[in-house]
Amino acid sequence: MVNGVKKLTLRKVSIKILFSQLLPESMKNLKMVDLNGQYKKIKPEIDRALQQVIDSSAFIKGPQVKEFQENLASYLNVKHVIGCANGTDALQIALMALDLKENDEVITPDFSFIATAEVISLLKLKPVFVDVDPSTFTIHPDNVRKAITANTKAILPVHLFGLCADMKELLSIAEEHDLFVIEDNAQSLGATYNKGNISGKAGTIGNIGCTSFFPSKVLGCFGDGGALMTNDDLLAEKLSSIANHGAKIKYYNDEIGINSRLDTIQAAILNVKLKYLNQYIEARQKAADYYSTRLGKLNEIEIPVTPEYSNHIFHQYTIKYKGNRNALKEYLSESGIPTMIYYPVPIHAQKAFQTTGNFPVSEKLTETVLSLPIHTEMTIDQLSYVCNKIETFLNN
Ligand SMILES: *Cc1c(COP(=O)(O)O)cnc(C)c1O
Numbered sequence: 001m002v003n004g005v006k007k008l009t010l011r012k013v014s015i016k017i018l019f020s021q022l023l024p025e026s027m028k029n030l031k032m033v034d035l036n037g038q039y040k041k042i043k044p045e046i047d048r049a050l051q052q053v054i055d056s057s058a059f060i061k062g063p064q065v066k067e068f069q070e071n072l073a074s075y076l077n078v079k080h081v082i083g084c085a086n087g088t089d090a091l092q093i094a095l096m097a098l099d100l101k102e103n104d105e106v107i108t109p110d111f112s113f114i115a116t117a118e119v120i121s122l123l124k125l126k127p128v129f130v131d132v133d134p135s136t137f138t139i140h141p142d143n144v145r146k147a148i149t150a151n152t153k154a155i156l157p158v159h160l161f162g163l164c165a166d167m168k169e170l171l172s173i174a175e176e177h178d179l180f181v182i183e184d185n186a187q188s189l190g191a192t193y194n195k196g197n198i199s200g201k202a203g204t205i206g207n208i209g210c211t212s213f214f215p216s217k218v219l220g221c222f223g224d225g226g227a228l229m230t231n232d233d234l235l236a237e238k239l240s241s242i243a244n245h246g247a248k249i250k251y252y253n254d255e256i257g258i259n260s261r262l263d264t265i266q267a268a269i270l271n272v273k274l275k276y277l278n279q280y281i282e283a284r285q286k287a288a289d290y291y292s293t294r295l296g297k298l299n300e301i302e303i304p305v306t307p308e309y310s311n312h313i314f315h316q317y318t319i320k321y322k323g324n325r326n327a328l329k330e331y332l333s334e335s336g337i338p339t340m341i342y343y344p345v346p347i348h349a350q351k352a353f354q355t356t357g358n359f360p361v362s363e364k365l366t367e368t369v370l371s372l373p374i375h376t377e378m379t380i381d382q383l384s385y386v387c388n389k390i391e392t393f394l395n396n
Pocket of ligand 1: 186187
């Protein structure tokens, strides 16, 4: 029996190998993101920046960190940018700066990456999950309104997949109920929001914005990195202090903080890559346009929506397919096309939380979404190959 199982697995593996040999040469490298291809195009600049840091040995708080914070602030048109170790830390530092007390409630979307909810619980605050908008995947303002109680202190929207949550609506709810708004902008750095009298870059509209430079994000470094942004001078001071052991002056600790720094090496890389951010965004948008033109013709597939109030920078290109999504994923995988399910479980249903509630949209999304490969280096041949394979699957 054991042998039989082994043989079966072996056969499956060899079929896969055979299949990959049949793949067109240019399709063998289809990846969700192509970090190496992106690096090669700016290799001399990056290598020089890295060597400078190594030669100077200023690995912690070197001049490149301050320089990057200033460059990003000017790109985003925000007063303060404070580097930190990663996006999850940024969220934690932001929440710590609000001086909330145990069991204060923070409203956040049910459909997202876990980090957002996780830091709320970690700080002994209470995450209140609300359902999202089925077309934009972002937190639905009507649901936020319904979730407000006397204990609500903050709203933590996520700008998911490359577009902004509806900030004007969220800000007006926040104003009405005297709440903080913390933006999780790990996926949409560079996106622009514009509705009525509220406009600006994602992450600069609420009280504090948080972002991540995880390698696969739209602006990624070569390891972990993150940043906070705010237009509020007092909050900026507090955020820097919390990220630095609660100290404004070294060895004089005013409050309990954490140790969360953006490495000089990462800042040096980000300084180079920030110059290309607009180009990277354009490349992603071009790839998305191609997908949407082709896949938009297929009745069975719902392509991503760009709302009027935000542009879309396509950190992910996420389609919805109400048929057998897992069969489509498997078929694409056998054709050498990687895809990802962002996200397979609604946050309220994660083992770590296990709360109950009414989340029909979020639940439906976890069963129907599929993110296709999208990155700055994708070729028309690759995009066309992915679309051909989806068409073939649907026609069978
Ligand atoms: C990536 C991500 C984070 C966390 O960023 P890290 O740098 O990996 O800690 C938080 N929120 C969202 C929505 C993310 O996509």
